[in-house]
Amino acid sequence: MDLYTRNALKCGEITTKNYSTSFSMGVRTLDKKYRPAIYAIYGFVRFADEIVDTFHDQDKASLLRDFKERTYEAIDQKMSTNPILHGFQWVVNTYRIDRELINAFLFSMEMDLHKKEFSAEEYKQYIYGSAEAVGLMCLRVFYSGNDEEYRALFPAARKLGEAFQKVNFLRDMRSDMDERGRVYFPEIDLKNFSADDKNKIEQEIRKDFEDAFTGIKSLNKEVRLGVYLAYRYYLELLRKIQSAGPGQVQEERVRVPNTHKFILLVKCYLRNKFDWMKAKLQTPNSKSQTPNP
Numbered sequence: 001m002d003l004y005t006r007n008a009l010k011c012g013e014i015t016t017k018n019y020s021t022s023f024s025m026g027v028r029t030l031d032k033k034y035r036p037a038i039y040a041i042y043g044f045v046r047f048a049d050e051i052v053d054t055f056h057d058q059d060k061a062s063l064l065r066d067f068k069e070r071t072y073e074a075i076d077q078k079m080s081t082n083p084i085l086h087g088f089q090w091v092v093n094t095y096r097i098d099r100e101l102i103n104a105f106l107f108s109m110e111m112d113l114h115k116k117e118f119s120a121e122e123y124k125q126y127i128y129g130s131a132e133a134v135g136l137m138c139l140r141v142f143y144s145g146n147d148e149e150y151r152a153l154f155p156a157a158r159k160l161g162e163a164f165q166k167v168n169f170l171r172d173m174r175s176d177m178d179e180r181g182r183v184y185f186p187e188i189d190l191k192n193f194s195a196d197d198k199n200k201i202e203q204e205i206r207k208d209f210e211d212a213f214t215g216i217k218s219l220n221k222e223v224r225l226g227v228y229l230a231y232r233y234y235l236e237l238l239r240k241i242q243s244a245g246p247g248q249v250q251e252e253r254v255r256v257p258n259t260h261k262f263i264l265l266v267k268c269y270l271r272n273k274f275d276w277m278k279a280k281l282q283t284p285n286s287k288s289q290t291p292n293p
Helices: 004-021 021-028 030-052 060-077 081-097 099-114 120-142 147-171 173-180 196-218 223-243 247-252 259-271
Strands: none
Touching: 004 021, 004 030, 004 081, 004 196, 021 030, 021 223, 021 259, 030 060, 030 081, 030 099, 030 120, 030 223, 060 081, 060 099, 081 120, 099 120, 120 147, 120 247, 147 173, 147 196, 147 223, 196 247, 223 259
16 A cells, blocks of 8 residues: 555544544454554545534535545545545445445435435435445445355344434434434424434334344454444443433433443453353343443
């Protein structure tokens, strides 16, 4: 790998560490050979997300359109003077990332520019592009030379991305509404958000986690700890959301303290090392239950 590409991939790593301590912690548990590619994927999706979510005093549509054009140019030319895009094209071309996944992700970002409320079908489409497709990009990196395993784990990877995104929707309800005017959950009136509404969404997320866990158990050991750690982190977020009332969820953004993240890391490391996770599936199935390691 040439110096320019190594430097570009380092930019993806720096971006990941600056924006997400929890995701960075998960990536560091992966085998070293996978880390540059996963950092690069995160850097790419983070920059696109920044355009639609934070550049309020800019022409977001123009910026995203330019970002999209430059992305495809980088992939086709196998080079970009934008280090984030250069790192991403390296991943796409090295690991044979399906362009349909990239299309789906960018389409979801475009939806964020003009959609304020989502129908049931739009909700599914948005989650697929913004979360499931990104998870599938990572899965392709993990199984670049094994199409059979990739296809076998495809459904579980989608469910994991779906669960993560729904947790994010619940956690960010207030900022999505107040700062961006968005309501992702279909047929939900956030002004009258009830305990029944909240419980229905939580049940959907629990089912997504259950469906995803089978795939996590089947991952190779080089990557399983990192994915399992992310799974457990989001389970903890869900547990905290479950223990809060509808009004509290709308007013406060749930967080997991760094000390708790470290404890989760240790527990996940032990479960992964000794294959304890293969013995039993554990997800929070009631408001009072805390998931065990």
